[in-house]
Amino acid sequence: MKYVHTAQVQNKLNMRLIKNNISKIIFFLSTIFGLIMLGILIARVLIQGIDWINMDFITGKLSTQADKAGIMGAILGTFWLMVVVAPVTMFLGVGTAIYLELYAKKGRLQAIIQTNISNLAGVPSIVYGILGLTIFVRAMELGNIVFAGGLTMSLLVLPIVVVASQEAIRSVPQHLSEASYGMGATKWQTIKNIILPAALPGILTGAILSLSRAIGETAPLVVIGIPALLIPFPGGITDRFTVLPMQIYYWTLDSSLTAEYANLAAATIIVLLFVLLILNSAAVIIRNKFQKRF
Amino acid sequence: MNFKKYFVFFVLISFAMILTACGNDSKDEEGNKAKGKESNELEGSVAIDGSGTVYPLMSKLAEEYMVNEQENVSVEVSRAGTSAGFKKFLAEDGTDFNDASRQIKDEEAKKAEELGMEVKELKVALDGLTFVVHPDNDWATELTEKDLKKIFLKDENIEKWSDIDPEFPDEKINTYGPNENHGTYEFFYENILEEKDLVSDINLQQEYSTLVNLISEDVNGIAFFGFGYYVNNQDKLQAVHVDFGDGPVEPSIDTIAEDGDYAPFTRPVFTYLNVDQAKEKPQVLDYAIYVMNHVNEFAGETGFAPLPEEEVQEYVDFLEGLKE
Numbered sequence: 001m002k003y004v005h006t007a008q009v010q011n012k013l014n015m016r017l018i019k020n021n022i023s024k025i026i027f028f029l030s031t032i033f034g035l036i037m038l039g040i041l042i043a044r045v046l047i048q049g050i051d052w053i054n055m056d057f058i059t060g061k062l063s064t065q066a067d068k069a070g071i072m073g074a075i076l077g078t079f080w081l082m083v084v085v086a087p088v089t090m091f092l093g094v095g096t097a098i099y100l101e102l103y104a105k106k107g108r109l110q111a112i113i114q115t116n117i118s119n120l121a122g123v124p125s126i127v128y129g130i131l132g133l134t135i136f137v138r139a140m141e142l143g144n145i146v147f148a149g150g151l152t153m154s155l156l157v158l159p160i161v162v163v164a165s166q167e168a169i170r171s172v173p174q175h176l177s178e179a180s181y182g183m184g185a186t187k188w189q190t191i192k193n194i195i196l197p198a199a200l201p202g203i204l205t206g207a208i209l210s211l212s213r214a215i216g217e218t219a220p221l222v223v224i225g226i227p228a229l230l231i232p233f234p235g236g237i238t239d240r241f242t243v244l245p246m247q248i249y250y251w252t253l254d255s256s257l258t259a260e261y262a263n264l265a266a267a268t269i270i271v272l273l274f275v276l277l278i279l280n281s282a283a284v285i286i287r288n289k290f291q292k293r294f
Numbered sequence: 295m296n297f298k299k300y301f302v303f304f305v306l307i308s309f310a311m312i313l314t315a316c317g318n319d320s321k322d323e324e325g326n327k328a329k330g331k332e333s334n335e336l337e338g339s340v341a342i343d344g345s346g347t348v349y350p351l352m353s354k355l356a357e358e359y360m361v362n363e364q365e366n367v368s369v370e371v372s373r374a375g376t377s378a379g380f381k382k383f384l385a386e387d388g389t390d391f392n393d394a395s396r397q398i399k400d401e402e403a404k405k406a407e408e409l410g411m412e413v414k415e416l417k418v419a420l421d422g423l424t425f426v427v428h429p430d431n432d433w434a435t436e437l438t439e440k441d442l443k444k445i446f447l448k449d450e451n452i453e454k455w456s457d458i459d460p461e462f463p464d465e466k467i468n469t470y471g472p473n474e475n476h477g478t479y480e481f482f483y484e485n486i487l488e489e490k491d492l493v494s495d496i497n498l499q500q501e502y503s504t505l506v507n508l509i510s511e512d513v514n515g516i517a518f519f520g521f522g523y524y525v526n527n528q529d530k531l532q533a534v535h536v537d538f539g540d541g542p543v544e545p546s547i548d549t550i551a552e553d554g555d556y557a558p559f560t561r562p563v564f565t566y567l568n569v570d571q572a573k574e575k576p577q578v579l580d581y582a583i584y585v586m587n588h589v590n591e592f593a594g595e596t597g598f599a600p601l602p603e604e605e606v607q608e609y610v611d612f613l614e615g616l617k618e
Contacts, residue, residue, distance in 0.1 A: 064350075064357050141387075225382075227341075227370035229353040231360050240339070240370060256503035257350055257526045 045273075049266030057267060062231050062242075066260030071268055073233050077146070077241035078215055078275075080234050084150025085157065085214045090207055092154070093161025094196075097203075100162075101169045102191060121159035128156040129223030137224055144225045146237040152220050157210035164206020168199035201290035208283040212276050218245040228254075244272045336364045336577040343372040344379030344393030345477050346502055347520035348563045350596040351419060351589070352393050358592070359584050367577045375475030375500070383566065384409060390571045390578045394564045395421065395477030395520065396484075412569035416582070416609050418589045419598035422521040422550030423482060423559040425534040428513045433462045436535045436542040439558065445469065445516060446482075448491040455514065463514075470505050470517035473498035478519055481561050506530060520563075521545055522597025551599035563598065572616055583613045 060070020096117070104110040132152025142148040172195050180190040196203075226246045234241040251265035342352060349371065356369035374382065376394045383392035384405045398406075398415065406413045425442055427434050433455065441458050444450040445467055455462035469492075472478045479498070483489060499505050502523045509517045510530035524533050524545070535542035538558050543549050549556035565585070572579040586609045590600035 064353050143387075225343075225372060225374070227372045228349065229356055229371040230368070231357065232366075232368040240368070253501050253503045256506040256523060 042273075045266045045269045048263055049268075049270050052263050052267035053270060057264075058271070061233070062229065062247075064229065064258075066258055066264055069264055071244065071247060071271065073230065074242050074244045074247040074268070075271070076233050078243045080146045080237055080239070080241060081150050081153060081243055082211060082215065084147055084237055085153045086207070086211060088151065088154040089157055089161050089210060089214075093158055093207070093210075094165050094203055096158075096162045097165030097169055098191060098196075101166050102187070102195070117159050117162050121163065124219075125156055125217055126219040126223060128152055129220030131155065132220055133223050133225075144227075144240055146234060146239060146241045149221055149224055149226075149241065149243075150237065152224060153214040153217065156217060156220060157214050160210040160213060161203075161206050164209070165199070165203045168202025168206070169195060171202065172198040201286050205283045205287045208279055208286070212279040212283075215243075215279070216245055216272065216276060218249050221246055222249065244268055244275070248272065335366060336580055337366045338575060338577045339368040339370060340391070340575075340578050340581045341370050341372075341389040342391040342393065342565075343374050343382050343389045344391070344565070345376040345395040345563065346373040346472075347395040347421060347476070347478050347522065348393035348418065348565065349373040350522055351563075351592060351598055352391075352565065352585075354592045354596055355585050355588060356581075358588065359581060363584055364577065364580065367581065369581060375472075376477030377480070378475045380566075383568065384411070388568065390568055390575070391582075392566045393418075394566060395561070396481045397564065398566060414567045414569050414572075414612070416565050416567055416586060417562045417601060417605065418565050418585070419563050419593045419601060420550055420552065420560055421563050421598055422545040422556050423478070423486070423518055423561065424521045424524045424545045425516060425518050425536065426509055426524055426531040427516050427534055428509060428511075429530065429532050430513050431532065433459075434516065434534060435532065436537060438537040439539075442534070442536060443487060446471075446492055446496070446518075447487060448493050452493075465514045468512055468515040469493055469496040470508055470512075470515055471496060471498055472502065472505065472519055473500055475500060477563075482518055485561070486559070520597070521547075521550055525597040547594055547597075547599050552602055554599070560599075562601075569616065572613075579613065579616055583610060586610045586613060 057070050058075070059072050060068065062071070062073050063069040100110060100113060100117075104113070129152065132148065132155065136142050136148035136151050137144055140148075176194050176198060177190050180194045185193070221243060226242050227240065228250045230240060230242050248265045248268045251261040251268065255262040255265065340356075342356070353371045356371050360367065360369055372379075372389075373393070376392075376396055379389070379392045379394070380398070380402050383389045384402060386409070398413070403413070425437070437458075444452050444458065446469055452458060452467065454464055454466055456464045471482065474480070483492065497508065499508070502519055505517050505519060506523060506527050509515045510527070516534070524531055533545050535544045536556070536559060537543070538555070540555070543555040545556050545559070548554060550560045554560065567582050568578075572582055586606055590603070590606060593600040
């Protein structure tokens with residue numbers, strides 16, 4: 001006696017296999033689409049810009065003449081911006097995360113704060129630019145200097161650091177802090193000696209990723225008002241400045257005046273991508289190296 | 295323990311950075327002190343904002359000044375547009391110069407008065423309002439002044455090219471121009487269209503490069519902007535030859551010059567100087583004098599017609615007079 005109708009099963013099986021293959025192809029194509037776009041972007045930028053990258057371009061001053069223009073000013077501007085953004089976001093971000101995760105009582109207030117931090121992460125960057133223009137540039141009369149730009153950028157990336165730090169703190173095993181309390185440590189001692197060291201890799205990863213976001217952002221700085229031509233190098237956080245993405249923006253726009261500017265923009269994109277690649281790999285390395293310590 | 299190491303490291307780095315940052319604070323004060331010294335070396339900064347039309351000329355001048363004259367003066371050139379620039383110029387601690395592709399308005403002059411600010415108008419060059427079309431447009435290469443105005447006026451009800459001339463294609467005219475932030479728009483609206491309403495579907499843009507790209511892809515488009523943006527894009531655009539009554543005139547450095555054949559659409563472009571700042575900050579005055587001495591030198595290559603020498607000399611004399 002036959003329990004299985006081979007023919008019937010075979011018939012249905014074929015259909016299922018076809019469906020399986022179709023879905024496989026659809027999902028493969030979705031994956032490939034993003035990769036192809038990235039490939040086209042990188043190839044185009046490389047072809048257009050690679051010839052323009054040389055020591056003079058990297059270390060030179062800005063110029064209206066395409067063959068003389070350099071981006072050291074923008075690189076230094078980006079550096080000084082990070083000097084402001086890194087400590088400010090680290091302190092405020094980790095502080096917020098510690099409060100929310102370890103001190104705040106679970107309740108309505110905490111839920112409201114939590115929701116709003118998630119909401120902040122979704123606010124368009126240009127809105128932060130308007131905020132920065134109103135508060136730091138105008139009300140505090142800082143002007144369009146590195147410090148004002150840095151504070152604006154810090155606001156922008158703060159939610160990223162807060163959320164990443166919260167995740168990191170939450171993932172520290174409960175038994176570690178319980179052991180600490182068991183030994184008679186206070187809450188702050190436990191946080192300082194047990195929780196933060198254990199959560200540090202996660203926090204650093206979040207911080208580095210937020211920095212790379214800040215390096216690539218343009219919109220808030222457009223609003224704050226970065227000069228289109230600024231030749232001297234910024235020497236500190238009180239100087240006026242320009243950054244790499246702003247230079248890309250201006251050169252792209254001005255390519256209608258001087259066609260070679262488009263190549264300069266491409267070359268600057270390569271430099272910017274390179275910087276971002278380094279930062280993001282640092283984040284990956286830190287994460288992988290310290291991830292499984294417990 | 296590990297955390298402590300990280301923490302100390304971070305604190306040290308942040309301190310080192312903040313310290314280096316503070317080292318440069320006193321820069322501007324030194325710039326003002328440099329006045330009395332024997333050498334003519336100046337320091338400090340000069341802030342310029344305003345017209346995007348004048349920007350190519352002013353950024354060129356700024357660069358030449360910094361390379362050849364005063365290496366330690368930082369001339370910062372922005373281009374928010376004439377009207378947006380005036381808002382930054384007419385403020386406490388505003389910008390030192392505002393480039394303008396139109397004259398200062400009465401209300402702006404009043405604002406300056408309220409602030410107790412002395413403003414000097416410096417004419418820097420002549421620009422021709424240029425109408426551009428797609429290179430493949432072979433019908434509207436020559437238009438009369440009247441037809442051009444009709445295209446942009448709401449009340450004329452011109453929708454298709456064929457509404458102007460039955461021989462023109464039966465296609466909708468797409469109009470483009472710079473937006474209200476720009477003096478070019480205001481010049482066109484106030485001086486050429488005499489404040490009559492523009493067609494409602496005109497595509498107004500903040501950036502000139504966007505306009506150039508839009509027109510270079512729209513066979514039925516027509517746009518207006520400063521001559522400089524046409525000169526640098528002659529491969530992508532074609533300028534409409536305008537007939538003011540004595541036959542079509544092509545806009546060029548020669549025709550847009552003083553008393554040239556393109557004169558009805560020619561306008562002076564300016565930069566406005568905050569005289570109080572110039573008296574207070576030697577680098578601002580020095581830069582102003584440099585600008586007026588060299589403006590004709592760079593006008594041509596940036597797409598402007600030069601001013602008569604005597605007129606320029608008058609400005610230089612005025613500025614020299616501000617020196618104590």
